[in-house]
Amino acid sequence: MSVRAVAYVVGLVLASVAGGRDLGGAVSADRAAIDMNVAVAEDVARRNAAVSSAERLVDYERSPICTTLPWVWVKGNLDGSCPIDGTPFGTAECGEDSVVLAMWRRQRATPASPWGEWEQVDRGGCGADILPVLTAEDFRRLPIPAPVLNVQPAADWVLVNMETIVYTDPSPVTLTTDLLGYQVTVEATPTRYTYDFGDGSKPLVTTDPGSPYPAFDTFHVYRALGTRTITLTTEWSGRYQVAGSPAWRDVDGTAQTTTTSAPFDVVERTSKLVAELCTAVPTPDDC
Incomplete structure (x- = not known):
C-alpha cells in the first residue's frame, strides 16, 4: 500500500x-x-x-x-x-x-x-x-416544445401518387431549470427526425429537417386513397451550463418530442379541358 x-x-x-x-x-x-x-x-x-x-x-x-x-x-x-x-x-x-x-x-x-x-x-x-449533473432523466422532464410539422400542400387533402412534402424547424431551444439549488441553462438541439406517414409504410428517419417546395428533399408518396395523419418524432441532444461555471457540458442521453398533423384525405384528381377559367363567377358548368 x-x-x-x-x-x-x-x-x-x-x-x-x-x-x-x-x-x-x-x-x-x-x-x-x-x-x-x-x-x-x-x-x-x-x-x-x-x-x-x-x-x-x-x-x-x-x-x-x-x-x-x-x-x-x-x-x-x-x-x-x-x-x-x-x-x-x-x-x-x-x-x-x-x-x-x-x-x-x-x-x-x-x-x-x-x-x-x-x-x-x-x-x-x-x-x-x-456542480450537479443534469442527467438524461432530468433532460427528458424539461418542457421541450415540439417543433412545428409543416405539410405541403397545406390543405385538407393531398394527391395520391404525388409527393407530399414534410419539413420542420431545426432551431435549438433554450430553457432554464433549477437543479439542487443551482440555476441551470439548457440548450436542446434537434438531431434526428422520424416521420410516420400513417399508411403502414416504413417511417422516414433523417437528420435533415427538410425544406418547402420547390427545394424539398423530405417527402412521401401515398399509393392508396384514404384519410391519414403524419406523426413527427424529434430526437433532441442537449448541453447545459450551471450558474457559477462558464463551461458547457453535454447531456449523456437524448429526449424526444412528438407532433401529429391534422387529418387529411389522400385523393385522386383528373384533369380535363374546359372552355373558361374555373375561377370565374359563377363557376362554369364544365368545371
Whole structure:
C-alpha cells in the first residue's frame, strides 16, 4: 500500500473515532494525500448554511491554501488572497472552467463557545467537481416544445401518387431549470427526425429537417386513397451550463418530442379541358 493510501486510510479511521462526518479522505503533512470528496464537502457546507449563524456549531468557507513558512499552511482570505508574505498553494488548473478553492471548517461545542481553529477539509478543484449533473432523466422532464410539422400542400387533402412534402424547424431551444439549488441553462438541439406517414409504410428517419417546395428533399408518396395523419418524432441532444461555471457540458442521453398533423384525405384528381377559367363567377358548368 502506498504512503498516500496509508494516509487516506488512517484519516478515515481518525474521522470515525472522532465522531465527525466522513468526507472521504485525509490531509497529509505535505498536502500530497488530500483525497477529500469536493462534491460531498460542498453539499455538507450548503446544508450547514441553512442553520442560523447564531446557532451554527460548524462553519465552512472556501479560501486559498497559503504558505507562511516552509511546510506551514494556513487558511487564506475569502477574496482569494493570502496573509502578508503568504503564497497561494495548489490552485487547480481548470482551463475555461471556474476554480474551486479549498474548503475549510471550524467548530465550536455550543453556540456560546469560542470558535476553534480553521482546518482544511478538501483540496478544492474545478467547477465540474462540485456542480450537479443534469442527467438524461432530468433532460427528458424539461418542457421541450415540439417543433412545428409543416405539410405541403397545406390543405385538407393531398394527391395520391404525388409527393407530399414534410419539413420542420431545426432551431435549438433554450430553457432554464433549477437543479439542487443551482440555476441551470439548457440548450436542446434537434438531431434526428422520424416521420410516420400513417399508411403502414416504413417511417422516414433523417437528420435533415427538410425544406418547402420547390427545394424539398423530405417527402412521401401515398399509393392508396384514404384519410391519414403524419406523426413527427424529434430526437433532441442537449448541453447545459450551471450558474457559477462558464463551461458547457453535454447531456449523456437524448429526449424526444412528438407532433401529429391534422387529418387529411389522400385523393385522386383528373384533369380535363374546359372552355373558361374555373375561377370565374359563377363557376362554369364544365368545371
